Amino acid sequence: MRQRDDMTFPFEEYQRRLTGLRDRMKERLLDAVIITDPENIVYLTDYQTTGYSFFQALVVPLDGDCFMITRKLEESNVHARTWVEKTRPYPDNGDAIQRLVESLRDFGLSHSTVGYERNSYFFPAYQQDRVRSAYTEGRLIDCFGIVEEGRILKSSYEIEAMKRAAIAAEAGMQAGIKACAPGVSENDIGAAISEAMFRAGGEPPAVMPYVVSGPRSMIGHATWEGRVVQPGEHVFMEVGGCYRRYHAALMRTVVLGEVSPSMRSAEWHMMEALKEVEKAIRPGLTVSDADNIVRDIITGGEHGGSLITRSGYSIGIAFPPSWDEGYILSLMQGDSTTLKEGMTFHLIPWIWGVDGDKTVGISDTIHVTATGCESFFTLAREFVAKPDATVAPVQIAQNDSAAE
Numbered sequence: 001m002r003q004r005d006d007m008t009f010p011f012e013e014y015q016r017r018l019t020g021l022r023d024r025m026k027e028r029l030l031d032a033v034i035i036t037d038p039e040n041i042v043y044l045t046d047y048q049t050t051g052y053s054f055f056q057a058l059v060v061p062l063d064g065d066c067f068m069i070t071r072k073l074e075e076s077n078v079h080a081r082t083w084v085e086k087t088r089p090y091p092d093n094g095d096a097i098q099r100l101v102e103s104l105r106d107f108g109l110s111h112s113t114v115g116y117e118r119n120s121y122f123f124p125a126y127q128q129d130r131v132r133s134a135y136t137e138g139r140l141i142d143c144f145g146i147v148e149e150g151r152i153l154k155s156s157y158e159i160e161a162m163k164r165a166a167i168a169a170e171a172g173m174q175a176g177i178k179a180c181a182p183g184v185s186e187n188d189i190g191a192a193i194s195e196a197m198f199r200a201g202g203e204p205p206a207v208m209p210y211v212v213s214g215p216r217s218m219i220g221h222a223t224w225e226g227r228v229v230q231p232g233e234h235v236f237m238e239v240g241g242c243y244r245r246y247h248a249a250l251m252r253t254v255v256l257g258e259v260s261p262s263m264r265s266a267e268w269h270m271m272e273a274l275k276e277v278e279k280a281i282r283p284g285l286t287v288s289d290a291d292n293i294v295r296d297i298i299t300g301g302e303h304g305g306s307l308i309t310r311s312g313y314s315i316g317i318a319f320p321p322s323w324d325e326g327y328i329l330s331l332m333q334g335d336s337t338t339l340k341e342g343m344t345f346h347l348i349p350w351i352w353g354v355d356g357d358k359t360v361g362i363s364d365t366i367h368v369t370a371t372g373c374e375s376f377f378t379l380a381r382e383f384v385a386k387p388d389a390t391v392a393p394v395q396i397a398q399n400d401s402a403a404e
Helices: 011-027 038-045 072-081 096-106 125-134 156-179 186-199 214-218 261-280 287-299
Strands: 032-035 057-061 067-069 113-116 139-142 210-213 234-243 246-255 312-314 344-347 351-354 358-360 364-368 373-375
Touching: 011 032, 011 038, 011 057, 032 038, 038 057, 057 096, 067 096, 096 125, 156 186, 156 234, 156 246, 156 364, 186 210, 186 234, 210 214, 214 234, 214 358, 234 358, 246 364, 261 287, 261 344, 261 351, 261 358, 261 364, 287 312
Parallel strands: 032 113, 113 139
Antiparallel strands: 032 057, 057 067, 210 234, 234 246, 312 344, 344 364, 351 358, 364 373
16 A cells, blocks of 8 residues: 555555454455455545446455456556555456456465455446456455445545535536526527636536436436527526535526416425434434435425425535436435434435426535534525526627638
């Protein structure tokens, strides 16, 4: 383990994470683990690349040196970013799985009990089958979730990284709100959000901002497609800021006209749900109880809509295609998991189907403290109403020859 002082967090933070992982390995009687999830690899080593669609793995033995299997092109990231000293790269025309199995043997793990992330998106079944066929002298066991057990509780360093992500997200949202006007395209709003987010220190997020207007807000996970916003419509935006792969997200709604009674009801119930659940959140509360607080309040509104999803999810480290850590923990009914200090959640009491054809949202990202919770944001939560918004002038780009 190569000590260095130029990683995202102090070297001692990575030592703590690795020690925690090895403690859990001992509990599960594992001699080594093969980590293939890119979020887990960056958590343990600070390694990141956009090239994670190619096979990559961090092998952590209970004792001895860790090593990485990477595409040759990506080996530079190991040396430039991480504490890992030993690599076993493979060329583009090479066999990554063969290199993995050979390396397990080279490092004395031929007869070991080795855990692997069976549910990793980036370790598909055909590759797992090949490892099982070739690794005949040892034993392979599913250890999915063994790294996430450490990730679920964020350290003070991680909270600070998420605060920097939140600054970028809030700057983007403020720019998006300002850009909303009749005659403006969703693309224009998305561009304003993105520019402000990156100028505020944000880095490429796991998901670009969601921007939808009018009836398009009823399409799940839709974002800008060039539609021009019409007078009297609303714009729904969800923005996730990113810093060193850590995320913080928020939803807001802009109404370009008068706010109807049903929209006012939706606004009040979402704000009330956030207020009450944040008042209740503390170590010891179950995620099911938190979900019920939000769900009961949303259900009682006279807005014609409903909460059709979970009411929140863990958020933190992420690569595309999602900033969501909800597979680790979500606020859902029937889950008796209790909240603990250091957990972080995106709370989403959004309402689907207001008046039958509108989706609106007000959300928050929080971290659980020893006595309650704290928000990462300061931006006002109310709908931004622009009743006197005028149609924005259409700007037509001209090239030099046309201008002449």
